[in-house]
Amino acid sequence: MSNSFVELNKVRLRYSEGDDLALDTTDMKIRKGEFIAVVGPSGCGKSSLLKLVSGLMPPSEGNVIVDAHEVAGPLKIVGMAFQNPTLLPWRTTLDNVLLPLEIVKPHRNRLRKHKTEYIARAKALLATVGLEGYEDKYPWELSGGMQQRASLCRALIHEPDLLMLDEPFGALDAFTREELWDILQNLWMVRPFTVILVTHDLREAAYLADTVYVMSKRPGRILVARENTLARPRDQETTFTQPFTDLVHELRSHIRDVRAA
Amino acid sequence: MTNRTNLSKASPWISAAVLFLLWEGIVRLFHIPVYVLPTPSASLEAAWQYRDAIWMHAVHTLYTTLFGFAIAVVFGVVLGALVGSSKAIYIAANPLLVGFNSVPKVALVPVLVMWFGIGTVPAIITAFIISFFPIVVNVATGLATLEPELRDVLRSLGATRTDILFKVGFPRALPYFFASLKVAVTLAFVGSVISETVASNVGVGYLMLSASSKFNMPLVFAGLLVIAVMGIVMYEFFNIIERRSTKWANRANPDG
Numbered sequence: 001m002s003n004s005f006v007e008l009n010k011v012r013l014r015y016s017e018g019d020d021l022a023l024d025t026t027d028m029k030i031r032k033g034e035f036i037a038v039v040g041p042s043g044c045g046k047s048s049l050l051k052l053v054s055g056l057m058p059p060s061e062g063n064v065i066v067d068a069h070e071v072a073g074p075l076k077i078v079g080m081a082f083q084n085p086t087l088l089p090w091r092t093t094l095d096n097v098l099l100p101l102e103i104v105k106p107h108r109n110r111l112r113k114h115k116t117e118y119i120a121r122a123k124a125l126l127a128t129v130g131l132e133g134y135e136d137k138y139p140w141e142l143s144g145g146m147q148q149r150a151s152l153c154r155a156l157i158h159e160p161d162l163l164m165l166d167e168p169f170g171a172l173d174a175f176t177r178e179e180l181w182d183i184l185q186n187l188w189m190v191r192p193f194t195v196i197l198v199t200h201d202l203r204e205a206a207y208l209a210d211t212v213y214v215m216s217k218r219p220g221r222i223l224v225a226r227e228n229t230l231a232r233p234r235d236q237e238t239t240f241t242q243p244f245t246d247l248v249h250e251l252r253s254h255i256r257d258v259r260a261a
Numbered sequence: 262m263t264n265r266t267n268l269s270k271a272s273p274w275i276s277a278a279v280l281f282l283l284w285e286g287i288v289r290l291f292h293i294p295v296y297v298l299p300t301p302s303a304s305l306e307a308a309w310q311y312r313d314a315i316w317m318h319a320v321h322t323l324y325t326t327l328f329g330f331a332i333a334v335v336f337g338v339v340l341g342a343l344v345g346s347s348k349a350i351y352i353a354a355n356p357l358l359v360g361f362n363s364v365p366k367v368a369l370v371p372v373l374v375m376w377f378g379i380g381t382v383p384a385i386i387t388a389f390i391i392s393f394f395p396i397v398v399n400v401a402t403g404l405a406t407l408e409p410e411l412r413d414v415l416r417s418l419g420a421t422r423t424d425i426l427f428k429v430g431f432p433r434a435l436p437y438f439f440a441s442l443k444v445a446v447t448l449a450f451v452g453s454v455i456s457e458t459v460a461s462n463v464g465v466g467y468l469m470l471s472a473s474s475k476f477n478m479p480l481v482f483a484g485l486l487v488i489a490v491m492g493i494v495m496y497e498f499f500n501i502i503e504r505r506s507t508k509w510a511n512r513a514n515p516d517g
Contacts, residue, residue, distance in 0.1 A: 075417060090432050090507075104419060
């Protein structure tokens with residue numbers, strides 16, 4: 001499988017020796033530039049999956065391969081965003097977005113000399129998510145949706161190959177959430193990076209992902225990998241079409257089975 | 262609106278004036294003898310009468326206190342950073358720190374005198390050991406309560422421990438740090454004055470002790486007032502620095 005970018009081979013996970021399995025035998029293959037979503041009941045180990053792939057947590061058995069290398073420690077090419085935007089309150093929006101560049105090589109060594117160039121890049125990115133004019137605001141001066149947009153920009157500024165999203169829109173109202181789906185889809189279509197999105201929201205998964213993985217109750221296992229071939233770009237209208245509704249319906253019945261099991 | 266803000270600005274002065282008036286009134290009303298409790302007016306009079314001596318001793322106490330406090334800041338930040346950034350160090354050091362903090366520092370002064378002799382050095386050390394604990398605790402708390410998601414974000418960018426400490430840990434711990442400075446500096450006064458009282462021949466503590474041995478109670482209370490004023494001034498000083506440097510943490514009331 002030379003064309004898979006992320007590969008999980010018979011991965012099992014226990015948080016500590018002697019614990020019950022958090023994640024049972026899990027196999028996944030994600031192509032480069034693929035957008036996948038993972039759905040499942042709460043506590044099924046979805047977030048652990050992200051930590052495994054990003055190398056923040058080692059698997060107890062099996063291995064994780066990213067970009068043809070076995071993952072042994074934290075990867076350095078990952079962007080992450082969570083439900084909690086975790087912006088730094090003492091930094092302006094712009095400085096928050098620039099944070100990864102102060103850490104990731106080679107940017108961290110170039111940042112001081114090429115400051116204007118990087119600032120222009122951050123401003124351009126902020127503009128694409130609709131945050132033009134908010135560069136000098138502090139996080140608490142932004143609404144929840146705006147903070148989440150800024151958090152997305154922070155996750156993408158260093159052009160990571162892999163984007164990890166852990167229920168990033170979970171705390172937002174429905175309208176803002178759908179707006180951000182479009183923003184994320186646009187960003188991804190302009191520069192396709194590989195995305196792993198963990199979510200509770202089946203419509204979100206159906207709207208955004210190329211493949212939707214359904215996980216079982218703890219210990220988590222992948223029960224279904226459902227291809228989603230709806231045409232892109234998907235928009236508001238897509239969500240009212242029959243194929244979309246059918247897909248959500250199908251995912252819902254999987255989840256129902258899982259919860260009943 | 263302006264009347265209200267004026268009132269709230271004046272309120273500390275008003276409450277202090279009320280306290281002094283009450284004190285004065287009670288002492289006069291009940292004819293409390295001066296060697297038990299002097300009136301505030303008598304204390305202020307004594308403060309004026311002995312102003313040169315008080316000034317000399319107060320400057321010395323201030324110097325001693327700030328010296329000890331400065332050591333406490335450096336030591337507190339270093340130890341707090343160690344304790345706050347490593348769980349193992351936290352577990353190892355915590356009982357020792359708590360135990361040490363529970364020891365009454367007055368009991369240590371005779372020990373320090375045995376080691377360093379009578380005078381300024383034990384006072385500096387007492388100020389230091391009484392005031393570093395809140396700094397350690399607050400710096401450690403500020404560092405240890407870093408959101409795990411944020412740590413994950415940074416680690417998955419390839420951040421080292423030092424990166425995380427400097428980019429996020431220290432800035433985040435700054436409000437905790439300044440809050441502890443306010444407490445620590447007032448404690449440092451307690452430490453230096455205790456030590457001066459027990460074993461010194463200079464400083465406000467010594468001044469008060471020698472005044473009380475001459476039954477000069479107004480002068481003792483003048484000394485107490487001087488210490489209180491120095492404490493308030495230092496507290497306010499760090500309060501202002503705190504507000505200036507960590508505006509983001511006080512956003513609910515930007516004017517303080």
